[in-house]
Structures are given as structure tokens and as C-alpha cells.
Amino acid sequence: MSKDLVVILTALNLEYQAVRRRMTSPQVHRHERGTRFEVGTVQGTSCRVALALTNKGNHSAAVIAERAIQEFSPVAVLFVGVAGALWETARLGDVVMATHVYAYHGGTSEDDGLKARPRVWEAPHAISQLGSHLARVNNWADETGGHGRPPQVRFGAIAAGEIVQNSKISAEAQWIRQHYNDALAIEMEAAGVAQAGHLNGAPVAIIRGISDRADGTKSSAKDRSWQPRAAANAAAFATRLAAELVEEQMQVSRSTAEKARSADRLEEHVNNTARNSTVGIMAGSVKDSNVYLNTDPKVTSPNDLIAELDGFRLHLMRHHAEGALDDDTCREALADLDSARRATRENTPESSKRAAMTLRRLRGLIADCPALVAKLAPLVVAAGGTA
Template sequence: MSQDLVVILTALNLEYQAVRQRMASPQVHRHERGTRFEVGATPGTSCRIALALTNKGNHSSAVIAERAIQEFSPVAVLFVGVAGALWETARLGDVVMATHVYAYHGGTSEDDGLKARPRVWEAPHAISQLGSHLARVNNWIDDTHGHGGAPQVHFGAIAAGEVVQNSKISAEAQWIRQHYNDALAIEMEAAGVAQAGHLNGAPVAIIRGISDRADGTKSSAEDRSWQPRAAANAAAFAVRLAMELVKEQTEITVPRTDRAQSGDRLAEHVHNTAHGSTIGIMAGSVKDSNVYLNTDPKVTSPKDLDAELDGFRLHLMRHHTEGALDDDTCREALADLDSARRTARENTAESSKRTAMTLKRLRGLIAECPVLVAKLAPLIVATGGSA
């Protein structure tokens, strides 16, 4: 993980510029497939921001978000921009930070009507807590916040679909209000970014400035007035959140030398007095009350790595059978594992890098299974990656 870098993504150039204005000395960074990032600092802090434009839609945002995660291994991914308010709770210019995201277009059409089948992604607890703290402190606001009073930050659901919503009486509007009446705002990218974060084990936060009401009153004249202000407010809150995320990450990171000394102290001996023998246990990691043994495989060749990955597949399947991994996660994990085995057999410097990246993505998928994570860590190291 890059301990000092946060990725910020936007869908519109106006939103992009609102963030970029808060970055110092941005430098271009190009992804091998052509995606253009600008990486810059935040003045007076150690926080760096990698900024990119996704364009509209959940599909595009998901692809760019995954590229950003793989390219930078950031502390977090923030999606920042404007949205329409669904209720009167949020005023124009206010900021909404998602507690969870609905992909509201999921459903099944039956004889008695359309039944909702949404997907939902909750915001990471630590990011939600930090966002709430910043809102209470209320020192993130620019001095020039415009007329109508200082913007407020609201926390609640955001609905993400594939259409621009601008009606109070359309079938789409009625559907949203019937099935997602706790959503504060509506937009078109959050579900894609949330899914990318989920599959790659990266924390995601969705931050939106309210630029319209999504109720039929939206107009070009109002967009020209409110979109820049809403985008600026969302950018101000997001950049402050990024700075605090990096600050917290720095505070909790143990220096490498300290980690090594701590690792040495984890070597403990358990004396079996009943049998008059001594059992030596070297703890690779300790989590809560569980000790995971340091059983690094001896990987000396691509053939050895292939064999270890094949063995790891058996562990994956066993955890799936025991219910520790759901069907979707297991299917995605097996696909990543097969991809890693294919690239590992190529035995080149570039293929080793791709293998390490794939195994890191796999690690994100199985993050809920610490035993599997512990078994995967030495395999990532064997490819030249960092565990």
C-alpha cells in the first residue's frame, strides 16, 4: 500500500478542476492502457493525490477505479462530484457522504410488476467515522463558500443508476421513492467505484455536492450557477478527508525496523511438561487470540510456485465448502488464481509483476479469511511483491 497516497476520481471536467485546484505541482502519470492520472501534493501535508477522470456511468467508473487501485495501491479511493438531491434534507451546495450505495437498477420483471433486486455496498466504518468527525469539527469549508450560508455535510444512502434523473412523477422517480426512500442523493457512478473497491480490497468513499433537485426543476442556467459551487464544496471536503486519512495511516504505521524487532519478539517456546519435551513455535502473525504459523513455502522456481498455487486452490475450495467464502467471492478468487498461475509460468520480470498484482487483488477478495491471507502472503513475496 502507498501509505501517503489517496486516489480521487471524478466523472466531469468541472469536478476534476475543483479537485486539481487544491493540488500542488501535479505531474502526469500514464497507465499502460492510456488512462491519464495527475499526481500532486496537498500543500503543507505529506498527502499525495492521484486524480483521474472516469467519464459518466458506473461501468466506466468501475474500470478506471480498478486501474487506479492496481496502479497505486492507495490508502483509499474517493469518488467526488455533483449529484441530485432526492429530498429536501440537503440544500443546494450541501455535501452528501454515502453511508452506503444502492445500485438501484437491479430487478426482476414479473407478471405482477417489477421487483427490486438491488446491490448495496456499505462505506468502510473507519472512513465513515472520520467523515463524521470532520463534519462536526466543520473546519474544511473554503472561506469563499458563496451565498446562502455555509454548506452542511449529510450522511446517508446514495442511489446510483444509469440514467440522468430529473423528474418527480416519472415511473423511474416513483420506483426510486418507493424502494429507496432513504437515499439522499442520486447519481451515475458510485456503484461502479464501490464494486471495484470491494473486489480489490480498497476502501471507498463517495462524496457528492448537491447541484440540483432531480425533480424536474433542473435547468442549464441553474447548472451553471450551482454545479461549480457544489463541485467545489465536495472537493474541499474530499481533499480534507484525504489529508486526514494519510495522517492517520502515518500515525498507525509501525516503522520497518520496529516491525522486525516486534517479529523477533513473537518467537515463543511452548513447553510440553506432560511429555518432557519442548515444542518451538515461530509465530508469523498474531490476530486477536489466534496464532498463524510462519510456514513460508520454499519457492525456488516457477514450477515450485505453480505447485504452491495449486495447493492454495485446494484451501480456497475447502473454505468455500465450509461456508467461509460465498459463491461469488470464490468464483472471482479462483479466476484470479488461475490467471496468476498462467502468468507465473511465463517466468519473466514483467510476468512476475503481473502475477504479484493478481495475487494482491486475490488477497483483497479473501480479506475476511485471515487463514487464507496468511497462506497467500509468502506466495506474493515469492513473485517479488510485498506482502
């Protein structure tokens, strides 16, 4: 995962420009399939943003969102732009951050009418909590510049469909009122982005500035007045949220690194003590100058060693999840572990040598993680190698 980068997607060019104005030194990044991103830094922060235009609709938004996730492995994906308000709760210029997203066009047509088949995606808890905090602090908005009261952040459901909604009395308006009457705003991309995030394990936040009422009063003249203001407000809140997300990720990484360093210092202290002193250990073992506390595996058969290798895989994956192993190292280490497992299963003198050689190579790969090296050393011995 890129610990300092957030993807921001927009559907309209004016929304794109509102975000881009808050970036410094944007550089073009082209996906191999032609999608164009601009990667820059949020002004005054260390947060990098990869910005792209999806165009209208849930389908195109989903494709570009998945492409962005695969390309950048971001901290989060934010979809930013304008939307229509469904209730008076959100006023023009306010920002709505989705607590959950409805795909409101799902249904089944039967003889007695159209029956709703709702699909919904909840916003990730951590992003919702951070958004609520920023709203309480309330220092994210620009000066109103004569536009009246400052914008407020509202939290609630957002309905995403495939049409521009601009009526109070249409069948679609009645459908939403009947089945999704807690939705604060309506738009055309959030469901696609939410689904892409769900399938790829990426946190997603939907942030919309209210530019119209979706009630028949929408017009080109009003759009020219309110869309830029609503887009600017959404961009202001979204870039602040992005910067805070990256800062939190950095804090987590620093904390994890400090814990790893503390564990390494403790292990080094124990090893040094073992080299220079006589150590009494309950239910433990000493091999050369390394001390293993209650971890020396009882390996009496190939099946025992396979079980220990499977257990070591879990430790390997945990260190990767905590950031102690990078993606490439983890991938190669898992490949070596699988190779050693297969060789052990063959249970011949030649395969035992292969298993030991592979585990020694694995030990070199993970040399920067002493805790893992300590766990692997007795398995190398058990496989027929030397510690």
C-alpha cells in the same frame, strides 16, 4: 499498499478541476492502456493524490477505478463530484457522504410488474467514522465568499443508476421513492466504483456536492451557478478526508514499526544474555547463541516439517500485513517456502539437501526480521542444514 496516496476519481471535468486546484505540483502518470492520471500533493499536507477522469456512468467508473487500484494500491479510493438531492434534508451546496450505495436499476420484469432486486455496498466503517469526525470538527470548508451559509455534510444512502434523474413524477422517480426512499442523493457512478473497490479489497468513499433537486427544476442556467460551487465543496471535504486518511495510515505504520523495534530489542537482549550468561529455560531450547522459548518444533518426519513450514507461512503473511515485509520480499519468500515444501515432500536425501539450501536462502531474504529468522532457524536444522 502505498501508505501516502489516495486515488480521487471524478466524472465531469469541472469536478476534476475542483480537485486539481487543491493539488500542488501535479505530474502526469500514464497507464499502459492510455488512462491519464495526475499525481500531486494536497496543499499543505504530505498526502499524495492520483486524480483521474472516468466520464459518466457506472460502467466506465468501475473500469477506471479498478485500473487505478491496480496501478497505485492506494490507501483509499474517493469518488468526488456533484449529485441531485432527493429530499429537502440536503440543501444546494451541501455535501453528502454515502453510508451505503444502491444500484437502483436492478430488478426483474414479471407479469404483475417490475420487482426490485437491490444491490447495496456499505461504506467502510473506518472511513465513515473519520468522515463523521471531520463533519463534527467542521473546519474543512472554504470561506463562503458571499454564498450565504457554509455547507453542511450529510450522511446517508446514495442511489446510483444509468440515467440523469430530473423529475418528481416519472416512473423512475416513483421507483426510487418506493424502493430506495432513504437515499439522500442520486447520481450515475457510485455503484461501479463501490463494486470495483469490493472486488479489489480497496476502501471506497463516495462524496457528492448537491447541485440540483432532481425534481424537474434542473436547468443549464442553474447548473452553471450551482455545479461549480457544489463541486468545490465536495473537493474541499474529499481532499481533507484524503489527508486525514493518509495521516492515520502513517500513524498505524509508525506504531507497527515501533512494536517491531521493541520486539527486536527484546530478542537481542535475550540472545545477548544467552551468549554471556547461564540461562534456565522451562519448556524451551538453546541452539548456539540463539534462544527459542517454547518454539522448538518437534519434527520427527517429513510430514511434521511440512506442518511447521505451513505454520511459518502464517507468520510470514502476518509480518507482511503489518508492513514488516515489503511486497517483493514476501513474494520471493513465499516462493522459497513453497519450493522447500515440495522438496520435503519428495523425502529423498537429495531433496532434503535442496530443502535445506532453499530455507537458508529464505533466511537471508528475511534477515531484516529477526523474529522470523528465529522461527525459521530450527526448521533449517530439521531440514538437514545447520543453524
